Amino acid sequence: MSTERKRARTQDQKHFRRQQILDAAEQQFTEVGYEGFSMANLAKLAGVVKGTLYLYFKTREEVFLTLYNQSLVRWSHVFLDQLQDAMTDQDYAKTLYTTALADGSFIPLLTRLEHVIEHNVSVESLIQSKRNFIERVDCIAQATAPVLNLSQAQSLELVKTMGVLLVGASNTDQGPSLEGETIPADVQGLIDSFSSEPIFIKNACRIISGIRADHSATGE
Amino acid sequence: MSTERKRARTQDQKHFRRQQILDAAEQQFTEVGYEGFSMANLAKLAGVVKGTLYLYFKTREEVFLTLYNQSLVRWSHVFLDQLQDAMTDQDYAKTLYTTALADGSFIPLLTRLEHVIEHNVSVESLIQSKRNFIERVDCIAQATAPVLNLSQAQSLELVKTMGVLLVGASNTDQGPSLEGETIPADVQGLIDSFSSEPIFIKNACRIISGIRADHSATGE
DNA sequence: TTAAATAACTGACCAGAGGTCATTACAAGC
DNA sequence: GCTTGTAATGACCTCTGGTCAGTTATTTAA
Numbered sequence: 001m002s003t004e005r006k007r008a009r010t011q012d013q014k015h016f017r018r019q020q021i022l023d024a025a026e027q028q029f030t031e032v033g034y035e036g037f038s039m040a041n042l043a044k045l046a047g048v049v050k051g052t053l054y055l056y057f058k059t060r061e062e063v064f065l066t067l068y069n070q071s072l073v074r075w076s077h078v079f080l081d082q083l084q085d086a087m088t089d090q091d092y093a094k095t096l097y098t099t100a101l102a103d104g105s106f107i108p109l110l111t112r113l114e115h116v117i118e119h120n121v122s123v124e125s126l127i128q129s130k131r132n133f134i135e136r137v138d139c140i141a142q143a144t145a146p147v148l149n150l151s152q153a154q155s156l157e158l159v160k161t162m163g164v165l166l167v168g169a170s171n172t173d174q175g176p177s178l179e180g181e182t183i184p185a186d187v188q189g190l191i192d193s194f195s196s197e198p199i200f201i202k203n204a205c206r207i208i209s210g211i212r213a214d215h216s217a218t219g220e
Numbered sequence: 221m222s223t224e225r226k227r228a229r230t231q232d233q234k235h236f237r238r239q240q241i242l243d244a245a246e247q248q249f250t251e252v253g254y255e256g257f258s259m260a261n262l263a264k265l266a267g268v269v270k271g272t273l274y275l276y277f278k279t280r281e282e283v284f285l286t287l288y289n290q291s292l293v294r295w296s297h298v299f300l301d302q303l304q305d306a307m308t309d310q311d312y313a314k315t316l317y318t319t320a321l322a323d324g325s326f327i328p329l330l331t332r333l334e335h336v337i338e339h340n341v342s343v344e345s346l347i348q349s350k351r352n353f354i355e356r357v358d359c360i361a362q363a364t365a366p367v368l369n370l371s372q373a374q375s376l377e378l379v380k381t382m383g384v385l386l387v388g389a390s391n392t393d394q395g396p397s398l399e400g401e402t403i404p405a406d407v408q409g410l411i412d413s414f415s416s417e418p419i420f421i422k423n424a425c426r427i428i429s430g431i432r433a434d435h436s437a438t439g440e
Numbered sequence: 441t442t443a444a445a446t447a448a449c450t451g452a453c454c455a456g457a458g459g460t461c462a463t464t465a466c467a468a469g470c
Numbered sequence: 471g472c473t474t475g476t477a478a479t480g481a482c483c484t485c486t487g488g489t490c491a492g493t494t495a496t497t498t499a500a
Contacts, residue, residue, distance in 0.1 A: 006466090006467090007465090007466055007467065007476085007477050007478070008477065008478095009466090009467060009468075009475095009476080009477075014477090017477095034335075035336070035339065038456080038457070038458085039457080039458060039459085040456080040457075040458090048478075048479090049478070049479055049480060050458090050459085050479090050480080051459090051460075051461080051478070051479060051480065051481095052477080052478055052479075053459095054458095054459065054460080055477070055478075059458080059459085060457095060458065060459090108335070111335060111391075112335070113391075114391050114392065114393075114394045114395045115254075115328075115331060115332070115391065115394040115395075116255070118395050118396050119255065119395075119396050121396075123398070123401050126396070127403070127404060127407050130407045130410055130411070131406070131407065133410070134406060134407070134410050160413065160414065160419075161419065161423060164385075164388040164389055164391070164392060164414075164419055164423070165384075165385070165388055165423075166388070167387065167388040167391050168384040168385055168386070168387040168388025168389070168391075169384055169388070171331075171333075171334050171335065171384070171387050171388075172334065172384060173334075174334045174335040175334045175335075175338050175339075176338050176339050176341075176346070178343070181343050183347070184347060186351070186354060187347050187350045187351065187354075190350055190353070190354050191350070193380065194380065194384075199380075199381065199384055202430075203381060203384070203385075203427055203430070205430070206426055206427050206429070206430030206431075207423055207426050207427070209426070209430065210422075210423070210425070210426030210429065210430070211426075226495085226496095227447085227448050227449070227494090227495055227496065228448070228449095229446095229447085229448075229495090229496065229497075234448090237448095258485085258486070258487085259486080259487060259488080260485085260486080260487090268449080268450090269449070269450050269451060270450090270451080270487090270488085271449070271450060271451065271452095271488090271489080271490080272448080272449055272450075273488095274487095274488070274489080275448070275449075279487080279488080280486095280487065280488090
């Protein structure tokens with residue numbers, strides 16, 4: 001391959017190279033998913049050799065953690081853009097769910113964050129990632145409070161809880177594809193009854209109602 | 221090792237051998253967790269050679285799926301035993317949460333079920349596992365209805381929803397250990413605020429209230 | 441009792457994974 | 471043009487899940 005690739009000497013060039021790798025990683029991730037993802041293939045896609053990847057990322061999981069952080073920021077912007085004054089609880093929940101799922105990387109990475117990705121990552125990267133998370137959550141909570149007519153504290157609790165519910169609900173439809181397979185009616189019925197969208201929206205509404213009913217403005 | 225291991229010829233002997241492997245697997249799983257689990261080590265623990273494992277399980281994930289099914293049954297018995305007439309919503313939620321967490325294998329396997337384990341398993345095993353799940357859920361729902369004073373349909377929806385919430389909530393405290401690490405106060409505060417038990421119980425209660433408020437006895 | 445048939449079991453082997461590091465070669469400074 | 475720092479390389483490592491031709495304990499039939 002005569003890609004004529006120049007060496008990255010300055011900080012700017014290195015950041016650019018790093019982002020090139022991340023773009024290739026995102027591409028591979030959307031194509032083959034988490035389990036099918038390999039560093040050898042990433043190297044090929046990014047037009048570098050495997051060893052080079054490890055100049056820019058300490059481990060495979062550091063790549064994923066960076067992708068996650070980027071997808072979180074990306075999604076939060078999309079979501080904040082779609083918030084309007086005085087939405088119904090249901091509209092709010094539906095918007096949150098739909099925008100989150102529309103981002104191809106966000107949910108799959110979020111569901112693997114804590115029990116896989118964070119376990120092979122440097123403490124500095126972890127702290128940086130958590131700080132990014134705090135910032136996004138705070139920002140979303142601040143925008144949510146007026147929309148749903150909640151106090152700041154209520155809004156913060158709500159946003160955090162929505163994250164938990166999102167992980168739980170989206171888990172249920174990440175099973176294998178089963179296309180072309182013969183599935184018995186009872187099993188198919190079970191799978192259908194766990195369709196994540198209605199589960200998320202219904203329970204999000206219940207939780208919003210519950211939080212609104214807690215009219216204690218005290219901390220926690 | 222001169223374990224004098226006999227060959228398993230009859231079905232009974234084969235079932236016994238299979239369970240021996242599963243017991244060793246459970247032991248290894250509780251010791252090293254999902255990511256540290258290896259088939260080579262399982263073979264050593266079970267006192268057989270690696271190839272033999274594949275006479276009893278098609279893939280590594282078939283081992284995990286079987287462990288999951290066993291842990292689900294085990295937990296459901298413990299939980300059902302602890303149900304009493306007329307518990308408060310909070311007691312019910314707390315019992316569910318506590319018993320689930322007390323089983324060392326159940327939660328870690330449940331959180332990896334759909335996006336990892338089920339993706340490398342035969343369709344027959346998957347169907348069998350789903351059937352087992354249906355049976356346990358139905359059984360728990362039937363026992364739950366009188367306890368929380370719900371209709372059968374409400375109870376069924378509740379139990380399914382509790383599963384979703386359990387996955388979401390337990391995800392939040394499966395991060396890396398961070399013992400002996402210096403964690404900044406803001407990040408530590410975030411981690412503390414995601415402690416899974418209060419999140420689960422609070423929102424379980426909100427959801428139970430919400431379901432109880434839906435006094436439509438119509439299907440779905 | 442013994443020979444033949446069966447299949448549980450073995451362990452060397454494979455491809456591919458994540459990760460390392462001595463070496464190479466390119467760009468900047470004198 | 472030469473020296474020097476370092477980005478980039480690619481051969482190499484260990485480990486993984488998984489395979490399979492061959493071995494041998496056990497059952498069956500003569």
